[in-house]
Amino acid sequence: MYVGKPIKRIEDSKFLTGRSTYVDDIEFPGTLFVAFLRSVKPHAKIKIRKTSDNIFTGEDINPGSDFPIPVEETTYVGQPLAMVVARDRYEAYDLLESIEIEYEELPFVIDPQEALKNDVKVYTKKESNIYEYKKWEAGNTEESLKEADLVINGELYNQRVIANPLETRGILAHFDGNRLNVWSSTQSAHYLRRNLMNFLGIDNIRVIQPDVGGAFGSKIIAHPEEYAVAKLALKLKRPLKWIPTRSEEMQSAGHGRDKRLRFKVGVKRDGTILGIEGTIIADLGAPYPDANDDEIGNVHSTIRMMLGPYRIQNVKIEEYAVNTNKAPTQSYRGAGRPEATYFIERIINIISLELGKDEFDIRERNLIRELPYKNALGITYDSGDYMGLLNKAREYYQSLKKEANVDECVGSSMYVEITAFGPWETARILAKSDGKIIIITGSGPHGQGDGTAFAQIVADVLEVPIENIEVRWGDTDIISDGIGTWGSRTLTIGGSAMYKAAEELKRRLIEVSAKMLNADAEEIEYKNGIFSHKKSGKSITLKEVIQNAYSMGYSLDVTYVYNVTKPGYTVPYGVHMALVKVDKETGSVRVRKYVALDDVGKVVNPLLAEGQIIGGAVQGIGQAIYEEAIYSKEGYLLNSNLTDYGFPTAMEVPRIEWHYIEKGLSSHPTNSKGIGEAGAIASTPAVINAIEKCIGKRILKMPTKLEEVI
Amino acid sequence: MKVYSPNEKTVIRLRINGQIYETEITPRKLLVEVLRELGFKSVHIGCDTSQCGACTVILNDRSVKSCTVLGIEADGSDIITLEGLAKDGMLHPIQEAFWETHALQCGYCTPGMILEAYWLLKEKPNPTEEEIREGISGNLCMCTGYLNIIKAIKRASEIISTKKS
Numbered sequence A: 001m002y003v004g005k006p007i008k009r010i011e012d013s014k015f016l017t018g019r020s021t022y023v024d025d026i027e028f029p030g031t032l033f034v035a036f037l038r039s040v041k042p043h044a045k046i047k048i049r050k051t052s053d054n055i056f057t058g059e060d061i062n063p064g065s066d067f068p069i070p071v072e073e074t075t076y077v078g079q080p081l082a083m084v085v086a087r088d089r090y091e092a093y094d095l096l097e098s099i100e101i102e103y104e105e106l107p108f109v110i111d112p113q114e115a116l117k118n119d120v121k122v123y124t125k126k127e128s129n130i131y132e133y134k135k136w137e138a139g140n141t142e143e144s145l146k147e148a149d150l151v152i153n154g155e156l157y158n159q160r161v162i163a164n165p166l167e168t169r170g171i172l173a174h175f176d177g178n179r180l181n182v183w184s185s186t187q188s189a190h191y192l193r194r195n196l197m198n199f200l201g202i203d204n205i206r207v208i209q210p211d212v213g214g215a216f217g218s219k220i221i222a223h224p225e226e227y228a229v230a231k232l233a234l235k236l237k238r239p240l241k242w243i244p245t246r247s248e249e250m251q252s253a254g255h256g257r258d259k260r261l262r263f264k265v266g267v268k269r270d271g272t273i274l275g276i277e278g279t280i281i282a283d284l285g286a287p288y289p290d291a292n293d294d295e296i297g298n299v300h301s302t303i304r305m306m307l308g309p310y311r312i313q314n315v316k317i318e319e320y321a322v323n324t325n326k327a328p329t330q331s332y333r334g335a336g337r338p339e340a341t342y343f344i345e346r347i348i349n350i351i352s353l354e355l356g357k358d359e360f361d362i363r364e365r366n367l368i369r370e371l372p373y374k375n376a377l378g379i380t381y382d383s384g385d386y387m388g389l390l391n392k393a394r395e396y397y398q399s400l401k402k403e404a405n406v407d408e409c410v411g412s413s414m415y416v417e418i419t420a421f422g423p424w425e426t427a428r429i430l431a432k433s434d435g436k437i438i439i440i441t442g443s444g445p446h447g448q449g450d451g452t453a454f455a456q457i458v459a460d461v462l463e464v465p466i467e468n469i470e471v472r473w474g475d476t477d478i479i480s481d482g483i484g485t486w487g488s489r490t491l492t493i494g495g496s497a498m499y500k501a502a503e504e505l506k507r508r509l510i511e512v513s514a515k516m517l518n519a520d521a522e523e524i525e526y527k528n529g530i531f532s533h534k535k536s537g538k539s540i541t542l543k544e545v546i547q548n549a550y551s552m553g554y555s556l557d558v559t560y561v562y563n564v565t566k567p568g569y570t571v572p573y574g575v576h577m578a579l580v581k582v583d584k585e586t587g588s589v590r591v592r593k594y595v596a597l598d599d600v601g602k603v604v605n606p607l608l609a610e611g612q613i614i615g616g617a618v619q620g621i622g623q624a625i626y627e628e629a630i631y632s633k634e635g636y637l638l639n640s641n642l643t644d645y646g647f648p649t650a651m652e653v654p655r656i657e658w659h660y661i662e663k664g665l666s667s668h669p670t671n672s673k674g675i676g677e678a679g680a681i682a683s684t685p686a687v688i689n690a691i692e693k694c695i696g697k698r699i700l701k702m703p704t705k706l707e708e709v710i
Numbered sequence B: 001m002k003v004y005s006p007n008e009k010t011v012i013r014l015r016i017n018g019q020i021y022e023t024e025i026t027p028r029k030l031l032v033e034v035l036r037e038l039g040f041k042s043v044h045i046g047c048d049t050s051q052c053g054a055c056t057v058i059l060n061d062r063s064v065k066s067c068t069v070l071g072i073e074a075d076g077s078d079i080i081t082l083e084g085l086a087k088d089g090m091l092h093p094i095q096e097a098f099w100e101t102h103a104l105q106c107g108y109c110t111p112g113m114i115l116e117a118y119w120l121l122k123e124k125p126n127p128t129e130e131e132i133r134e135g136i137s138g139n140l141c142m143c144t145g146y147l148n149i150i151k152a153i154k155r156a157s158e159i160i161s162t163k164k165s
């Protein structure tokens, strides 16, 4: 069995030897380089004068519309306004300097709380800055607050951060006379293809996702530049490449989070939470439809997951999702769920400090006792043992507390998280006549290592050495279709498709072997690559069966579409704990040790799962102590480079210990749940809760600033 | 003294992974671009402010961010990129250790990270954890959270010292 073992990644060899191929590594003869002129005004009417034939504007891309490339009106600093095409990137950036652009400045609004008053329009052609207003209600919150011994008010801000994958976005588009070929640093070739088809109105498009240097949610949507370059490639019939600089990337992509909660929570003396009332304001940034569509789903996730693993029956949340004149927000690792966990786990910490009660006691008192459980806002938590895990976590918590020195505190958070979204995913498996087995997924891994996990799953089903299996993905030509890699779905949904495809292949092989052995399929026993006839004792090898299948006219090429049934997600949970050191003299904060305990169902590969937890936890710690996209009042992003934007280096990361239990299996064939985002969800509140204890005052926003800690 | 004019191309010679390359470049071209154009695509670009270290190469025995060196400045120098680290199809112990400890995910920082580790272990064959952390603090990784990289470098130092003894 490979499943469950810490199998080393089969993908690694090319990365370790410098033979990987990211989008900027691909070249065609005659490739031209594209660069974008970006808005320096948060809101303005624009007029662009083309001083050369190599300059293109919104008119060339989307005449009559301001999205993806504005024709008349720009709505954020960093928005692409015009593009140039040149022989190389040096000349392209020279040419950018020559573009003549006139801005007629318009009033703008940066603060979402101002924006929702609608005094100043983010975009003059939109009725309202409020993208969505909604009330979320269950139970009787007013009553519950009246019955409470204590009502705590507060305001929490989960600030805007930037995903910053180490490789930026980038695209190479090439019309070959017949169809458009697109290579992009994206999270899904198939999804990008669908987006481009809709935009361009043609269907002969092939998209390839080459190696991708991370994404963390920032490369799900099709970006304005991707649409524009694709369109221009059709027009110019030359291969076009676009790779932004890091500063451009930070100004224009990967912005996430940015949600505020004003809340009232009613509790009894014993810590029972009776009800929560509040208002959520989510800043969507500028009205770029692809990003807004993406982020609005995340806003809903924030609200629906805000009840955490607790039996809170009374809830009333007013939601405002608001446009502002900032870069549009998108999914960022966790995509709405980190904010949810942040809000509720901060509230738990505040309750525990107000009541002078241990945070684990507060959790225990309110914890869901029986699963499955449908929370008051309709999310079904499917399986697991919340209390068992909480108790186990308590032991780690106690021993962490023992380790803490006088200037150190331990904080914790418990999360539940929705993962493995549908609607479906594909897998294709084929056996070559020489015996080689090739598996292809419709998802689009970009660092997470799912290729190895898929090979483990298939090797187990087919009972073959993992070395016999080759894994591929990321080309719309090699598999019928696909969804993509996000929502911590790949291993579970993509893996279940893979599992089913492998089973179907095995079924066919048994059928072939039965014919070869003059037996009925039921009489065949398959074990470790050998098919035997139970009665006659005769046997043949997998390789022979595969070879013969071809001669007998059987296809050994199986595509399986795994359809995700209701509720369309599965729910892992866990408790994370952080030991932080706070220097009250200098205000510096450092996480010294971190312990995570998760139940993500069946762990297919603990080495890779742990890698996901550590990576996610460090990003969440980054949000707590270092990172923030800071906008000036004038609408400029003040820290659009890696020097000014704080980011943890190897110096800052704590030791991280990861533990797991496998109590809450999912109902998918893999029995797994997603883990890709859990670390980033749980770590931020765990760290802030610890700091809050140490400094003895409430923390309202992040990152914790030196001057606020002192 | 040689005077360069902005648009005039100059021939430079570089010894990369033991082989001599000659190429004609304008004075403003960055070494990172020169190396990539010569086919050394493992040299990556992750930023525009010399922060990330994805472009790290070994230049005349020192680790250098090649995005912060002009091609013409490097004329005559000796450079090692990740492509040159494995010898006779055998992975270098650092590459081995990165694989073993799962010290890479998307792989984009990996070339720079491995070369930085290579230089670090030349300087300090038996680094402490603190020295490793400090040693790679000029190299950002957005995926791994660094811990497995630190582990890999420690492990590589062990492999190298057992090989020597």
Ligand code: FES
Pocket: B044, B045, B046, B047, B048, B049, B050, B051, B052, B053, B054, B055, B056, B065, B066, B067, B068
């Ligand atoms: S590319 Fe970031 S330091 Fe060189």
Ligand code: FES
Pocket: A166, A213, A214, A447, B103, B104, B105, B106, B107, B108, B109, B110, B140, B141, B142, B143, B144
């Ligand atoms: S492995 Fe992705 S940046 Fe390091």
